[in-house]
Amino acid sequence: MAEELLRTLTEQVVPVIDLIALIVIAYGTLEAFVRSVVLVLTRGAPAQGREIWIGYSHWLVAGLTFQLAADIIETSTAPSWDEIGKLAAIAVIRTVLNYFLEHDQNEMRELRDRDRELREQAEREA
Numbered sequence: 505m506a507e508e509l510l511r512t513l514t515e516q517v518v519p520v521i522d523l524i525a526l527i528v529i530a531y532g533t534l535e536a537f538v539r540s541v542v543l544v545l546t547r548g549a550p551a552q553g554r555e556i557w558i559g560y561s562h563w564l565v566a567g568l569t570f571q572l573a574a575d576i577i578e579t580s581t582a583p584s585w586d587e588i589g590k591l592a593a594i595a596v597i598r599t600v601l602n603y604f605l606e607h608d609q610n611e612m613r614e615l616r617d618r619d620r621e622l623r624e625q626a627e628r629e630a
Contacts, residue, residue: 514581518574525570530564551619558612561605569601 539556542548575595579588 513579514577518578521570521574521577524569525574528563528570529567532567535563536560540621547573551616554612555592558609559576561609565602565609568598568605571600572598578601 536556536559539559540553543552543556575591576597577603579591579595
């Protein structure tokens with residue numbers, strides 16, 4: 505009885521979480537695209553491109569996190585080791601993608617902070 509309830513809830517919740525992930529990633533992609541087009545048309549600075557990438561990667565990390573949550577919930581009712589193995593492989597891939605996106609975010613943040621410090625130092629010296 506409880507196991508059937510868990511399976512039913514999982515079947516309802518996982519697609520909703522996947523839909524949330526899709527919405528988050530689609531919105532972030534649309535925002536990054538629009539900002540990139542504006543940047544190209546206005547011939548913006550490369551630093552603005554980095555800001556767009558940082559913003560976009562935040563949306564991707566959020567979407568991947570939702571997808572990983574759905575995978576974790578789905579494994580609780582996976583009926584076979586084969587399905588658990590497939591879900592685990594997907595979870596590992598998403599986790600690795602998430603790790604590298606966060607690594608890129610930190611690297612871009614460091615570049616932005618370094619650029620800001622150099623500009624502030626040049627302004628003080630001028």
